[in-house]
Amino acid sequence: MTDAFAVVVAGGGTAGHITPMIAIADALRQADPHTAVTAVGTADGLETRLVPEAGYELRTIAKVPMPRRPSVDLLKLPFRFVAAIKAAGKILDDTHARAVLGVGGYVCTPVYLAARKRKLPIFIHEANARAGLANRVGARYAAGVGAAFSGTGLPGAKVVGMPMRGFVATMDRDAQRDAARAALGFTGDAPALVVTGGSSGAASINSTIAASLPLLARAGVQVLHITGRGKAMLDAAGQPLAAAGYRQVEYVDSMDQAYAAADLIVARSGAGTVCELAVAGTPSVLVPLPIGNGEQRLNAADLVAAGGALLVEDAQFTTSYLANTLLPLLADKDALASMGAAAKTQGRADAAAVMAAMIRQGLGRTTPQPTTTGS
Structure with a gap:
């Protein structure tokens, strides 16, 4: 029997982030049912419903958006951000995470930085043709980056398509x-x-x-x-x-x-x-x-x-x-x-499996890495 390992997946807010995150989690479990997956999101996003419905534990941290204009919130930003990184780190420690997967959104940057501090491998999937801020930060330290579209500008990104759950993919x-x-x-x-x-x-x-x-x-x-x-x-x-x-x-x-x-x-x-x-x-x-x-x-x-x-x-x-x-x-x-x-002709249904294989290979697991197209 394969020994279990733990992965923390991070993302949330809208279904556009949550659905590919859950699809990759599903693919990890399909590759090895003993994989322990914990999701990190915020308390006010769709993940509060969709993640538990998919059968995964959800842990939440505070959302720390960048204020759009000078304000008291801007002065509080560094303290809130440090608190979010600490909260993310506690989740990584509690779950004995071996790796982090992020799909973008407010929650990801604190998780990426907490993972980097603990020298955990970071894997990223970018869903949009133009990468968001969180993934641009995380990609600097990532062990593997997958993208739905070419031209994201993320270093080392491979075009893998969009991870989607089996009922759509098939x-x-x-x-x-x-x-x-x-x-x-x-x-x-x-x-x-x-x-x-x-x-x-x-x-x-x-x-x-x-x-x-x-x-x-x-x-x-x-x-x-x-x-x-x-x-x-x-x-x-x-x-x-x-x-x-x-x-x-x-x-x-x-x-x-x-x-x-x-x-x-x-x-x-x-x-x-x-x-x-x-x-x-x-x-x-x-x-x-x-x-x-x-x-x-x-x-x-x-x-x-x-x-x-x-x-x-x-x-x-x-x-x-x-x-x-x-x-x-x-x-x-x-x-x-x-x-x-x-x-x-434009559809690709295997992205979740490709991302799962990327993570498993990065952790020395036996699943081979499928061939992908470089961006």
Whole structure:
């Protein structure tokens, strides 16, 4: 029997960080069921629900964001940051961690620095085409770096794709289609549109869809609108918005069902979403987040260039866009089929196993390291 070893995985906030983190943890356990995995996150992120649901222990440390302007919080920052590093170090000591895996987010920098102080190997996965601050810091000391996209600029990064859990990585869109449509409330053969702004929602996308409901109903389009947590769409009377063929939910746990059921998906181009759409082979209209450092536009670039998705700027995603571009596309089954096939060429489903192998090899385990493409 292989002797057990402990790995601490760090990341959180949104599903875009948590899902690949859990997928890598799953792959580590699949390679060796005796692997002890402890996750580190914050007390106010989605990890508080998703990590325990996946069967892993979650330990939390304080989130220490950088204040955007001079304030008392800025003066307190060094003390809070030192406290977060100490809290992270205690978790590493308590769990007898042999290695740390980070996927980015506020929680990772203290964990990376605590691991470096203890001379533990650090492994990183960067989900976005443009690396975040935490991973840029951690990559300086990392024993191994994997990336979902090329061009992250992280030293030594290997393009491995996006780690995703088995129910997405192994999905068969055609085989799952009928069951998924039934599960999500789609009926008959009318076109099925799924709209999502990710786990946090997208207010501008939500508003455009709400304003376009009469247009969509006249076209006979069925809509599943995933609004995001706390972003339910309400009518003038404060009741959940309702229309023919329209259903709204705040969150969907089984996104493989959404990918299988949809004829077309409208979504932000978060890294996880883009990679999952490619693996599923689902046509999409991608609306990059208009703020931040532009990583969502970069995330979408390869899928759009391959013909698997359309890209529209947030300000241009209007009722006119739906009328002139989206609805004609939904009515063109051949075009949708071509987009789905093109998306599929960009999919890679083995990233979690590749990352697990990277960690195990770094710790002298027997799992061979799969061949990857250097960035």
